[in-house]
Amino acid sequence: MFKKSISSLKLPHLKGTAGLAPVRIPQPKEVLLPVSPMNSHSAVNAEPVVEVGQHVTVGQLIAKEKDRGSSNIHASVSGTVKAIEPYVAGGRKAIAIRIESDGKMEKCPDLKIPHPTNLDEFLACIRDSGAVGLGGAAYPVWAKLSAAQKSHISTVLINGAECEPYITCDHRVMLEHGDLIQKGIELMKQFMGSEEYIIGIEKNKPDAIEALTERFKDDPAVKILPLSSVYPQGAKQVLLYNATGKVVEKGQRMASLGVVIINVYSLVKMAEYFVTGMPMVERILTVEGSAVKEPKNLIAPIGVTVRELVEACGGLKEEPGKILFGGAMMGKTQESLDNVILKATNAVVIMNRKDTEKTAASPCIHCGRCVSVCPLGLNPTAFSRAMELPEGEEELRAAILQREQVKVCMECGCCSYVCPAHRPLAETNTAAIGWIRNWEKAHKEGGR
Amino acid sequence: MEKPIMSSGPHIHSHASSRRIMLDVIIALLPAAIAGVVLFGLPALWLIVTCVAAAVISEYLFNLIAKRKQSVGDLSAVVTGLLLALNLSTAVPLWQAALGSVFAIVLVKCAFGGIGHNIANPAIAARVFLLLSFGSLTAGFPAPRGVDAFSGATPLALLAEGNTGELPSLLQMFLGQRGGAIGETCILALLIGFAYLLIRKVISWQTPVIFMGTVFVLSLVFGGFTVAVYELLAGGLVLGAVFMATDYSTTPITARARMLFALGCGLITFVIRWFFTLPEGVSYSILCMNLMVPWLERWTRRKPLGGV
Numbered sequence: 001m002f003k004k005s006i007s008s009l010k011l012p013h014l015k016g017t018a019g020l021a022p023v024r025i026p027q028p029k030e031v032l033l034p035v036s037p038m039n040s041h042s043a044v045n046a047e048p049v050v051e052v053g054q055h056v057t058v059g060q061l062i063a064k065e066k067d068r069g070s071s072n073i074h075a076s077v078s079g080t081v082k083a084i085e086p087y088v089a090g091g092r093k094a095i096a097i098r099i100e101s102d103g104k105m106e107k108c109p110d111l112k113i114p115h116p117t118n119l120d121e122f123l124a125c126i127r128d129s130g131a132v133g134l135g136g137a138a139y140p141v142w143a144k145l146s147a148a149q150k151s152h153i154s155t156v157l158i159n160g161a162e163c164e165p166y167i168t169c170d171h172r173v174m175l176e177h178g179d180l181i182q183k184g185i186e187l188m189k190q191f192m193g194s195e196e197y198i199i200g201i202e203k204n205k206p207d208a209i210e211a212l213t214e215r216f217k218d219d220p221a222v223k224i225l226p227l228s229s230v231y232p233q234g235a236k237q238v239l240l241y242n243a244t245g246k247v248v249e250k251g252q253r254m255a256s257l258g259v260v261i262i263n264v265y266s267l268v269k270m271a272e273y274f275v276t277g278m279p280m281v282e283r284i285l286t287v288e289g290s291a292v293k294e295p296k297n298l299i300a301p302i303g304v305t306v307r308e309l310v311e312a313c314g315g316l317k318e319e320p321g322k323i324l325f326g327g328a329m330m331g332k333t334q335e336s337l338d339n340v341i342l343k344a345t346n347a348v349v350i351m352n353r354k355d356t357e358k359t360a361a362s363p364c365i366h367c368g369r370c371v372s373v374c375p376l377g378l379n380p381t382a383f384s385r386a387m388e389l390p391e392g393e394e395e396l397r398a399a400i401l402q403r404e405q406v407k408v409c410m411e412c413g414c415c416s417y418v419c420p421a422h423r424p425l426a427e428t429n430t431a432a433i434g435w436i437r438n439w440e441k442a443h444k445e446g447g448r
Numbered sequence: 449m450e451k452p453i454m455s456s457g458p459h460i461h462s463h464a465s466s467r468r469i470m471l472d473v474i475i476a477l478l479p480a481a482i483a484g485v486v487l488f489g490l491p492a493l494w495l496i497v498t499c500v501a502a503a504v505i506s507e508y509l510f511n512l513i514a515k516r517k518q519s520v521g522d523l524s525a526v527v528t529g530l531l532l533a534l535n536l537s538t539a540v541p542l543w544q545a546a547l548g549s550v551f552a553i554v555l556v557k558c559a560f561g562g563i564g565h566n567i568a569n570p571a572i573a574a575r576v577f578l579l580l581s582f583g584s585l586t587a588g589f590p591a592p593r594g595v596d597a598f599s600g601a602t603p604l605a606l607l608a609e610g611n612t613g614e615l616p617s618l619l620q621m622f623l624g625q626r627g628g629a630i631g632e633t634c635i636l637a638l639l640i641g642f643a644y645l646l647i648r649k650v651i652s653w654q655t656p657v658i659f660m661g662t663v664f665v666l667s668l669v670f671g672g673f674t675v676a677v678y679e680l681l682a683g684g685l686v687l688g689a690v691f692m693a694t695d696y697s698t699t700p701i702t703a704r705a706r707m708l709f710a711l712g713c714g715l716i717t718f719v720i721r722w723f724f725t726l727p728e729g730v731s732y733s734i735l736c737m738n739l740m741v742p743w744l745e746r747w748t749r750r751k752p753l754g755g756v
Contacts, residue, residue: 006753012460091454165460237754250756322453329458336452349459356453362522365466365564368701376753381701405755413458420464421564427456 006238006375008230009414013204014165014288014328022172022284022297025312028077029101031303032340034087035063035073036094037138039332039344044069045095054081059108059278062097065130068143071343072130075099076281076301078106089339090325090332096340099303113277119148122191129273130280130343135159135234135263136326138344141270144262147255148192156185156194157243160201160208160264161227161234164327166288167347170265172297173284174201174208177268178215184271185222197222199264200243204229231329232412236261238375250408265346280343285309289350291318300341306348307337321356324349329413359422370415370425376408380415380425383432394439401436409433466563470523472648476641477530477691483637484534484630491538492630496530498542502549503529510558524563528552531571531691534631535684535731536578544582548574568738569698572688572731579731602627603682604721604728607675621681632687642690651694652703655710659689662714663721670722685717688730698738704748705741712737712744 035046046063050056056075063073079102087096116122127142147153158181162170174181185197199216201209203226216222225243227233233242236254239261240246246257254260269280281302288295293314300309306323310316324331325345341348370380386400406429415425484492507525511518519525529549536545552570560566603626606615616626624634632638645651663685667676679685693699693713700706713733720729737744 241753248754250754319450320452322455322459324459328460331457331459333452333454333456333459335454351459353450356459359461359465362466363519363562363564365469365524365696366701367469367696368703368706369464371701372703376755377750378752378755379701405752408752408755411457417458417460418462418464420466420469422461422465424456426458430456 006241007373007377007414008228008233008238008375009373009417010229011163011165011231011329011417013229015168015171015204017166017286017288017295017297018168018171018205020168020172020295020297021176022169022299023312024299025304025308027101027103027105028301028304028308030079030082030099031076031101031301032087032096032098032305033062033073033076033303034089034094034096034340034342036070036092037132037344038089038092038094038342039136039138041137041139042069043092043094046070046073048084048095048097050075050081050084050097052081052083055079056081056099057106057108059111059281061279062099065127065140068140071132071138071140072128072279073097074130074279074281075108076303077101078104087340088335090334107278111277111279114274116191119191122187123149125273126270128279129270131266131270131273132280132343133263134265134269134283134344134346136330136344136346138342141262141266144260145188145192147253147260148194151255152258153192153194153255153260154258155196155198155244155260156188156192157239157259157261158185158197158199158264158267159234159239159261160199160205161239162205163202163229163231163233163235164329164331164347165231166349167286167327168297169284169286169346170263171205171208173265173268174205175211178211180268180271180275181212181264182215183275184267185219187271187274189221195221198225198243199223200225200227200233200239202227202229202233231414232375232410235375235410235412237410283341283343283345285341285345286347287313287350288347289324289352290355291316291320291350291352293317302343303340305338305340306334306350309341309348310337310350316350318352320350321353322349322351324351329417330411361423362421364421364423367420369418369420373414373418375412375414376410378406378409379404380429383409384423384425384428387428387432387435398436398439398443401432406432406436466522466524469650470527472645472650473527473691474523474530476644476648476650477527477534477631479637479640480534480631480634480687481530483624483634487624487633488538488630494542495536495538495540495545495630496533498545499533499536499549500526500529502546503532503553506550506553507558510554514558516558516562519562522563525553528557528570531631532574534687535571535575535629537627537629540578540582544578548578551577564697566697567741568735569692569695572692572734572738576731576735602728603678607678607682608721615678618677618681621678626682628682629684629687632684635681635686638686638690642686645690645694651690652706654703654707655694655699656686656689658707658710659693659713659717660685662711663718666714666718666722679718679721683721683728684730688717688734689713692730692734693737698734698741700741700744700748702745702748704750705744708744708748709737709741712740 083098114125131141323334552574556570667679716733717729
């Protein structure tokens with residue numbers, strides 16, 4: 001039979017910064033380092049291990065992770081710890097460590113280039129480095145790769161799709177850090193013994209495809225896979241299916257298919273640690289949007305404010321309507337220019353007021369565009385109808401949400417994007433997922 | 449400085465709007481409407497004006513009286529009125545046509561909750577209402593201007609009687625020079641509208657093609673090639689398949705269920721035309737299948753990626 005193809009969207013790419021090599025921003029006067037990933041996956045705080053008034057150096061451990069929900073945090077400037085304080089961003093709360101820079105960027109003397117000899121040591125090193133998934137979820141890299149301890153991982157899928165509008169950070173990484181991609185693959189070969197390495201790249205990055213194809217032309221284990229430039233090509237299930245034809249079924253883990261997916265920049269940062277011994281203290285990110293004077297790719301210490309990034313881009317030309325961490329589809333809105341970037345902040349997009357104007361929602365016309373665009377084959381109108389049911393109909397609502405399997409939804413936003421009635425479908429999906437989780441929890445404890 | 453907006457994604461939107469879709473349907477119906485006026489003269493124009501005006505005014509008044517949000521701006525009432533007019537012949541008195549529009553809008557659409565909520569296609573329900581109440585449609589279809597030979601009987605009626613000698617030529621059939629409702633006769637105009645809807649991605653080709661294809665193939669098997677071609681071009685098949693079996697509100701939401709819907713429409717149309725005493729079955733077939741929508745959607749349900 002015909003191979004089922006996954007629905008997707010053709011979006012405006014808005015990748016005007018693709019040709020701009022990252023430039024380092026001027027040294028910040030201070031940084032603020034939240035000790036939690038601050039996303040929907042986790043709000044666990046790592047434990048601060050420094051005190052107010054203490055002198056710290058670049059790369060020094062300042063907060064120790066507790067489990068998979070957090071990661072080690074290292075000082076991104078040298079200077080003095082000014083405060084350990086509450087911090088709120090994107091509506092989420094965390095503890096953050098404020099460091100005033102002494103302007104010296106003095107490197108931590110204790111840092112050593114790690115030399116692991118087996119898989120366990122390899123994972124322990126990565127764990128020390130605080131490496132997290134830079135594609136958005138900020139899940140610790142060691143935890144993801146630890147699947148190799150339990151079962152053999154035959155395929156490593158390296159995600160260089162970068163399907164979100166505006167973002168070009170991974171594109172630049174693939175152009176400029178091919179050596180580190182190679183190093184990362186060598187490490188995985190050595191310690192995980194995976195046979196196949198597929199680097200999936202959207203075709204709107206032909207230079208990256210060309211450069212990596214050339215670099216790996218003598219390595220039969222590495223395959224460069226050009227992907228069509230559609231959204232959400234980089235989503236876990238979508239990339240897995242398009243690259244391998246496999247699907248993670250309900251209740252299954254990806255590792256049980258013998259596959260792990262790692263973002264290309266996560267791989268590079270992981271490899272970098274084994275070359276320099278420097279943990280994740282800075283990153284490349286794209287600063288874009290209609291309110292930004294000169295959009296750029298920047299290299300910035302973790303914990304600098306959006307304001308400083310904007311200044312490095314010539315300032316704002318208009319009042320910001322929305323400040324996003326991430327791209328135009330799944331980016332998270334931020335309250336202020338004083339919010340600071342995290343390890344997983346791959347882009348800061350600042351839209352002007354005009355770009356954020358919203359058309360009021362009108363009744364659903366039952367056109368089916370949301371259904372036909374859904375990459376996973378869900379029916380967003382059913383979720384909306386269920387959520388609109390009046391009080392007293394909770395049983396029915398739960399039954400519909402379970403039958404239509406709202407929990408499969410990855411909140412990619414395609415449904416909202418295409419809806420001609422401008423209904424906030426993705427937002428409703430998120431609410432529905434939260435609602436059904438609570439309902440199931442309450443009903444599990446209550447009876448059965 | 450005003451505070452930046454906090455909201456969930458996505459933060460960009462396609463250019464699609466409900467109003468634009470309705471406008472596209474109206475544009476796609478224009479060739480058929482113009483052909484209707486050219487073929488059947490000014491009475492056709494008055495029919496169109498009456499139906500559209502009655503539809504829009506009744507929706508406006510309904511919203512006013514029921515204290516609902518005004519919805520005439522979405523243009524769907526214009527589509528309903530226009531479609532109804534194209535489904536009527538100039539033999540229908542204007543007051544009956546207006547009554548049909550009011551029935552379509554108030555009882556079939558608004559009473560069910562307005563756009564997107566109605567179960568039956570308003571224009572078709574109104575056509576059937578008029579047919580049953582007044583017999584207006586079967587009272588004889590006036591022939592187009594300049595065509596005298598076959599006033600009175602439609603090609604389908606002639607086919608049903610076995611009176612093939614009086615059938616118009618295939619070219620006449622294609623251009624609309626035959627008796628019938630004002631918007632159903634000119635196949636050329638309907639196909640132009642079909643192409644426009646496809647280009648604008650308002651509808652997909654499957655529903656009309658499967659609907660018409662089913663009728664064609666069954667007629668071919670039972671009646672041979674010539675009969676099959678006449679069956680395809682005659683009656684309201686093309687108008688119904690392109691414009692009414694593709695109505696969003698009253699057809700399934702998934703592509704697979706829509707194909708089944710179209711197949712069902714084709715089957716019922718053929719059975720009514722071939723075995724029943726009624727000469728035409730397009731309206732009834734679509735109406736029947738409208739009621740089947742929830743089951744069609746359930747039967748064609750597929751496992752989501754990563755679900756069960």
